[in-house]
Amino acid sequence: MSEQFKVPEKPLPEEQQWQLALAYLRRAEISAHVLRTVLFFGAIAIAAMVLMQMQAGDRGLAFLVNVASVVFALAAIFCLVKSWQLQKEKALDRFKYLKAKDADAVALYDGVTGQLRGLQSRFWDWLAFWALAGAILTQLAVRMLSAAATLLPAPASPSLPM
Numbered sequence: 001m002s003e004q005f006k007v008p009e010k011p012l013p014e015e016q017q018w019q020l021a022l023a024y025l026r027r028a029e030i031s032a033h034v035l036r037t038v039l040f041f042g043a044i045a046i047a048a049m050v051l052m053q054m055q056a057g058d059r060g061l062a063f064l065v066n067v068a069s070v071v072f073a074l075a076a077i078f079c080l081v082k083s084w085q086l087q088k089e090k091a092l093d094r095f096k097y098l099k100a101k102d103a104d105a106v107a108l109y110d111g112v113t114g115q116l117r118g119l120q121s122r123f124w125d126w127l128a129f130w131a132l133a134g135a136i137l138t139q140l141a142v143r144m145l146s147a148a149a150t151l152l153p154a155p156a157s158p159s160l161p162m
Contacts, residue, residue: 029087032121035125036080036084036128039076039128039129039132040080042076043076043077043080043128043131043132044073046073046135046136047069047070047074050066050069050073050135050139051070053066062142065138065142072131072138079125079128079131080124080125080128083125083128086120086121
């Protein structure tokens with residue numbers, strides 16, 4: 001069902017524009033927090049699952065794959081913590097500028113952080129997502145390959161005439 005949106009005949013007053021912008025900002029921040037929380041607990045769950053399935057006698061490929069999955073999950077957790085830290089620091093800096101009523105400094109700060117990829121929380125969020133995906137895909141690939149290997153018939157050994 002599509003809704004018809006009425007376009008205002010005249011622009012909103014500045015105070016209403018400010019409130020609307022703040023509402024959108026809050027909504028975006030809540031969405032980011034939910035996403036980070038889901039990724040964070042997903043990474044913990046993957047690492048815990050892999051660690052619980054590891055056995056003391058694991059060697060070779062199985063051991064390396066499990067270690068790689070745990071490393072990917074830990075990398076995802078690190079990226080999420082880095083993202084949260086950056087978000088917190090940027091919010092504190094913006095608060096200081098706004099408290100000092102220095103709108104030009106806020107605009108300059110946002111422009112600079114927007115250009116520097118490592119200072120963007122979304123960069124670290126995406127990195128965390130791909131690290132978690134790497135952990136999951138590594139486990140899935142090994143499980144599929146081992147399942148396929150058990151389904152294939154063993155190669156027949158040539159019989160020698162006696």
